[in-house]
Amino acid sequence: MKNIIVGQSGGPTAVINSSVVGVYKKARELGVQKVYGMVYGIEGFLKENIIDLGKYLDNKENFELLKRTPSAFLGSCRYKLPEIKGHEDIYERIFELLEKYEIDALFYIGGNDSMDTIKMLSDYAKEHNKPQKFMGVPKTIDNDLGVTDHCPGYGSACKYIATSLKEIIRDNSSFGVEKPTICIVEIMGRHAGWLTAAASLCKDSDCEGVDAIYLPELPFDLDKFISKVKDLSKKKSSVVIAVSEGIQTKDGKFVCELNDDNKRVDAFGHKQLSGCASTLADIIARETGLKTRAIEFSTLQRAATHIASLTDIEEAQMVGEKAVEAASNGNSGMMVIIERKNTKKYESTTSIYDIHNIANVEKKIPLEWIDEKNNYMKEEYLEYAKPLIQGELLPIFKDGVVCHLVRK
Amino acid sequence: MKNIIVGQSGGPTAVINSSVVGVYKKARELGVQKVYGMVYGIEGFLKENIIDLGKYLDNKENFELLKRTPSAFLGSCRYKLPEIKGHEDIYERIFELLEKYEIDALFYIGGNDSMDTIKMLSDYAKEHNKPQKFMGVPKTIDNDLGVTDHCPGYGSACKYIATSLKEIIRDNSSFGVEKPTICIVEIMGRHAGWLTAAASLCKDSDCEGVDAIYLPELPFDLDKFISKVKDLSKKKSSVVIAVSEGIQTKDGKFVCELNDDNKRVDAFGHKQLSGCASTLADIIARETGLKTRAIEFSTLQRAATHIASLTDIEEAQMVGEKAVEAASNGNSGMMVIIERKNTKKYESTTSIYDIHNIANVEKKIPLEWIDEKNNYMKEEYLEYAKPLIQGELLPIFKDGVVCHLVRK
The missing domain is CATH 3.40.50.460 (Phosphofructokinase domain)
Incomplete structure (x- = not known):
C-alpha cells in the first residue's frame, strides 16, 4: 500500500483516537508512505478536507497525547452514503479523490451507521473493479455492533x-x-x-x-x-x-x-x-x-478519557492495527472484530468479518443476563463486562488540568 | 484534651474527609485518647449516634483510603441549632453527652450554616462557664465563606x-x-x-x-x-x-x-x-x-474525588490539624482560615478567626474580576484559582473501579 486514509464517524468515544494510533502505527511498520486523515469523516473527504497525519504523529509526545484525547481528533460526521443507484456522482467523486492521492486503502472508525459506509464503498469498488480496499474499525460506547465480542469505547x-x-x-x-x-x-x-x-x-x-x-x-x-x-x-x-x-x-x-x-x-x-x-x-x-x-x-x-480503561485503549489500538494488516493482505468490505479467548484470565484477539453481516444490525443484551425480578444484572453480565474496565492510562496534566492533542 | 469529637455537616465535598484525617492525625500527635465521630452531624450526636474513629483510622490503609473517599464518611446533616433561649433542653443535652464521653473539644467541618452551630455552642459554653472548646473547620465547594482566602473542597x-x-x-x-x-x-x-x-x-x-x-x-x-x-x-x-x-x-x-x-x-x-x-x-x-x-x-x-486536587486535599487536612492545635491551646468559637502567603510560588498557611464574624456571611466574587463585556473571568481570577487545582492524589483501584472507605 502506498498511501492510506483513515476517518472517524458517528458519536465520539473516549478511545476512538487510540484506533487512529493503531492504524498509524501499523501503517508505518508496513512502510506506507502517507497516512491521511479525513477531517469530519466521509463528508469532509468529499470536500477534499484531509490532513497528513504524519505532521502530528511522527512526534512521540503527540502520540501519547492522542491516546489520552477524547472525541474524534479528526472530526466526525453523521453522514450516511446514499444508495449507489442514482447517486453515482458521489461515489465517482470519492474514487477520484482516492486516485488523486494514490490512496490504496480507506479505514473508517465507527459504529453501525458508519459500517454502512464501508459496505457501500466496498460494494461499489467490487462492481466497478476498483483496486482500493475498505475496512471498518469498530467503535461505539453503545456496544451494539454484531459479531464482535464487544466494541472499543x-x-x-x-x-x-x-x-x-x-x-x-x-x-x-x-x-x-x-x-x-x-x-x-x-x-x-x-x-x-x-x-x-x-x-x-x-x-x-x-x-x-x-x-x-x-x-x-x-x-x-x-x-x-x-x-x-x-x-x-x-x-x-x-x-x-x-x-x-x-x-x-x-x-x-x-x-x-x-x-x-x-x-x-x-x-x-x-x-x-x-x-x-x-x-x-x-x-x-x-x-x-x-x-x-x-x-x-x-x-x-x-x-471522560481521564478515567478510560487501559484494556479498552489497548484494544482500540489493536483493532486499528488489525484493519491495516488485513487491508495489506488484500481484504476489503470487512470489519475487525474482537474475540474473547477461552482462557482463565481474560485475553482477546482480533479477526475480520464480512461487513454485510454487521452493518445496520443492533446487538442487544441477552435476556438471560437480566434478573428481571430484582431489576439487576446477573453474574453472566458481570463476568462479561469486568475484564473490559481493567487498568488505567494516567492522564498527562499541565497546570492541574488534563492535556489533549488537537488539530491546529 | 482527653477525648475529642468531630462532625461533618452540610453538602459533602470531594475532600471533606481529608479534614477528618487532619483532626485525627493531630489529635493522635497531641496524645488525645479517643477521637469520636458524630454520625450524621450534630443531629446524630443529639441521638448519641457516635463512633470511635480509632476503629477505622489506626489502620494505615484506611487512612489512605479515607483521603480518597468523597462525601461525608461520618454522615452529614442539614440541621441548624435553634436559638438558645427557649431551647435550653437541646443545649443541655449536648453538654450532657460531652460530659458523659469526657469530650473536651468539638470540631465541626462545614460551610456557612454549619459554622452557626459552632457559634451557638461556643456562646452557650461561655454563658454557662462550660470548659469545652468548639472549633469550626471550613468546607464548601461553594467557596463562599468569609475571611478565609478560599475553602477546602x-x-x-x-x-x-x-x-x-x-x-x-x-x-x-x-x-x-x-x-x-x-x-x-x-x-x-x-x-x-x-x-x-x-x-x-x-x-x-x-x-x-x-x-x-x-x-x-x-x-x-x-x-x-x-x-x-x-x-x-x-x-x-x-x-x-x-x-x-x-x-x-x-x-x-x-x-x-x-x-x-x-x-x-x-x-x-x-x-x-x-x-x-x-x-x-x-x-x-x-x-x-x-x-x-x-x-x-x-x-x-x-x-469526584478520583480527580481531586492534591493541593486541596493537603489544605483540607491542614485546616483539620490546625483546629485541633488551636483548641488544645485554649481557643474556642473560632474557625480555621486559610491565608495565602505573599510568595512568588503559591504557598498557604492557616490561622483562626472569630466565628461570629464568619457564620452566615456569604462571600461573592469581586466584581472587578469579572469581564462583563465578554462574559468571562479576568486574569485576577485565574491567578487566584489556578494554584488551587494543582497536583493529583491517584485513586486506589480495585477491579478497575476506585476504592472508598465506608462505615460498617
Whole structure:
C-alpha cells in the first residue's frame, strides 16, 4: 500500500483516537508512505478536507497525547452514503479523490451507521473493479455492533459509569437521618442497555451498588417502578436507580414522552432522547412526596478519557492495527472484530468479518443476563463486562488540568 | 484534651474527609485518647449516634483510603441549632453527652450554616462557664465563606469542572460540518459564582475554552444571551457556555423559573434550583432553531474525588490539624482560615478567626474580576484559582473501579 486514509464517524468515544494510533502505527511498520486523515469523516473527504497525519504523529509526545484525547481528533460526521443507484456522482467523486492521492486503502472508525459506509464503498469498488480496499474499525460506547465480542469505547464508558455512580452513591448516602433521597441516573443507550447495565459494576464490599437497573430490553412498567421506589425508601435512606434513556412502556412510549413531547431527531433520523430521569424524578416526587434528584451523564460518559480503561485503549489500538494488516493482505468490505479467548484470565484477539453481516444490525443484551425480578444484572453480565474496565492510562496534566492533542 | 469529637455537616465535598484525617492525625500527635465521630452531624450526636474513629483510622490503609473517599464518611446533616433561649433542653443535652464521653473539644467541618452551630455552642459554653472548646473547620465547594482566602473542597470541584468541560468541549467539537451545537453547562452556586468561574480554567493552548460564563453576581439578560449565542453560532461549529444554577434576571427571577415553577426548598429553607441549563437550551432551540444540549454536573462536581486536587486535599487536612492545635491551646468559637502567603510560588498557611464574624456571611466574587463585556473571568481570577487545582492524589483501584472507605 502506498498511501492510506483513515476517518472517524458517528458519536465520539473516549478511545476512538487510540484506533487512529493503531492504524498509524501499523501503517508505518508496513512502510506506507502517507497516512491521511479525513477531517469530519466521509463528508469532509468529499470536500477534499484531509490532513497528513504524519505532521502530528511522527512526534512521540503527540502520540501519547492522542491516546489520552477524547472525541474524534479528526472530526466526525453523521453522514450516511446514499444508495449507489442514482447517486453515482458521489461515489465517482470519492474514487477520484482516492486516485488523486494514490490512496490504496480507506479505514473508517465507527459504529453501525458508519459500517454502512464501508459496505457501500466496498460494494461499489467490487462492481466497478476498483483496486482500493475498505475496512471498518469498530467503535461505539453503545456496544451494539454484531459479531464482535464487544466494541472499543464500551469499556471506558463502563469504567466512567461505575466510578461516577460509586461517587454518586457516597454523595447520596450523606444524609441518613433525613427522609430518603431518590436519585435517578440516566445513562445513554437507545435500544440496547449495555451502558446502563454497567451500573452493576460499582457494587463491591465498599459500595452497596445501585438499587435497581432499568434496561430498554424489557418493557418499563411505571406502576411497578413507583411501588419499587416506595418499598426501597422504607428500608433505605439513599436510593440510587439507573435507567437507560431508551426505556419504553409496553405500548412503545418512551418514558421521557410521558411528561412532554421532546421529539427532536438527529441527522440519522434517530429520536433525540433526553429527560427520562427527570421525568421519573418528577413523577416520584409527585406520587410519593419524597425528595428526588435526576442526574444525566450526558456526553461525559463517552468523553471522560481521564478515567478510560487501559484494556479498552489497548484494544482500540489493536483493532486499528488489525484493519491495516488485513487491508495489506488484500481484504476489503470487512470489519475487525474482537474475540474473547477461552482462557482463565481474560485475553482477546482480533479477526475480520464480512461487513454485510454487521452493518445496520443492533446487538442487544441477552435476556438471560437480566434478573428481571430484582431489576439487576446477573453474574453472566458481570463476568462479561469486568475484564473490559481493567487498568488505567494516567492522564498527562499541565497546570492541574488534563492535556489533549488537537488539530491546529 | 482527653477525648475529642468531630462532625461533618452540610453538602459533602470531594475532600471533606481529608479534614477528618487532619483532626485525627493531630489529635493522635497531641496524645488525645479517643477521637469520636458524630454520625450524621450534630443531629446524630443529639441521638448519641457516635463512633470511635480509632476503629477505622489506626489502620494505615484506611487512612489512605479515607483521603480518597468523597462525601461525608461520618454522615452529614442539614440541621441548624435553634436559638438558645427557649431551647435550653437541646443545649443541655449536648453538654450532657460531652460530659458523659469526657469530650473536651468539638470540631465541626462545614460551610456557612454549619459554622452557626459552632457559634451557638461556643456562646452557650461561655454563658454557662462550660470548659469545652468548639472549633469550626471550613468546607464548601461553594467557596463562599468569609475571611478565609478560599475553602477546602473548592479546588477539587474546580479541577473536576475544568477537566470535564475540556472533555465536553472536545466532544462538542466533533461535528464541524453540521450546523453548530450549543451546549449549555449548569454549575452549582446559588448566590456566588465561584464554581461557575472555574469554567475559565479549561482554556489553554490545547483548548479554546468555554465561549461565555454567566455568574449570579451579575443580572442575567435573556435577550443579550440569545443574541450572544446567535453571534457565536455564526462563527463557530461548537459553542459551550457555562451558567451558574443561581443566575437571575434583573427583577430577581431565577432563570429556571422562566419555564416552570420548580420551587422545592431544602431543609435549610433554600430554594432547590435545577434546570437552568435545560431552560436556556429549550429557549435557544425555540428562538434560533439550533441544536442544543443541556448538561448539569449535579452532585458529581462535589463528589469526584478520583480527580481531586492534591493541593486541596493537603489544605483540607491542614485546616483539620490546625483546629485541633488551636483548641488544645485554649481557643474556642473560632474557625480555621486559610491565608495565602505573599510568595512568588503559591504557598498557604492557616490561622483562626472569630466565628461570629464568619457564620452566615456569604462571600461573592469581586466584581472587578469579572469581564462583563465578554462574559468571562479576568486574569485576577485565574491567578487566584489556578494554584488551587494543582497536583493529583491517584485513586486506589480495585477491579478497575476506585476504592472508598465506608462505615460498617
